[in-house]
Amino acid sequence: MVTKLTLAAAICLALPVMAHAEEQQDPNIKARIALMDLYAYNIGVLGGMAQGRMPYDAELAASAATSLYHLARSGSARMWPEGTDNFSVEGTRALPAIWDNMADFAARAAALRDATETMMNAAGTDLASLQAAIGPLGAACGGCHEAYRQPQ
Incomplete structure (x- = not known):
């Protein structure tokens, strides 16, 4: 029979192991996952x-x-060092193709910067302007993901 004390002890023993596993994830991967989450939140x-x-x-x-x-x-850009692809480490969907074609990856990042500027200039104007800017923004995100992110 599991008592509350036994359960509490098991949880206390597991927490350092779980925290240690999270600490082992490359900080670059953690940062870019957080960045993508923020993109997704705002695009949502x-x-x-x-x-x-x-x-x-x-x-x-x-x-x-x-x-x-x-x-x-x-x-x-500093969040994407070589050796942090999904074939080299766990916890990322970044494909090795990023580092095989870094020039294209950088060009796609530039396209995203352009699309976010267009959206920033449009979004607060009116709904029609926002709607006109959402397609290019989605295409900038999706184009990079299709080429450089492992599907779920």
Whole structure:
């Protein structure tokens, strides 16, 4: 029979092991996962408005688009050192093709920066402007993911 004390002891013993496993993940991978989560969060707001799943709110749209603009200029290139692909380490979906064609990867990052600037200039204007900018933004994200991210 498992008592509350036994269960508590088991949890306390497991926590350091779980924390140690998380500490072992490459900080570059942790950072880029966090970056992608922030992209997804803000694109979710804009996409929700563009698709009518949430009401258009100019202030919220402008905020999400401005966040994307700054995220795309955050100096994330340092988060992609060689040897952090999904064939070399666990915990990432980054394909080795990134490092095989770094020039194309960098060009796609530049396209994302351009698309976030367009979105930042459009999002708070009106719904039609946001809707016009969401396609190129999605294409910039999706084009890179199709080429350089392992499918789930």
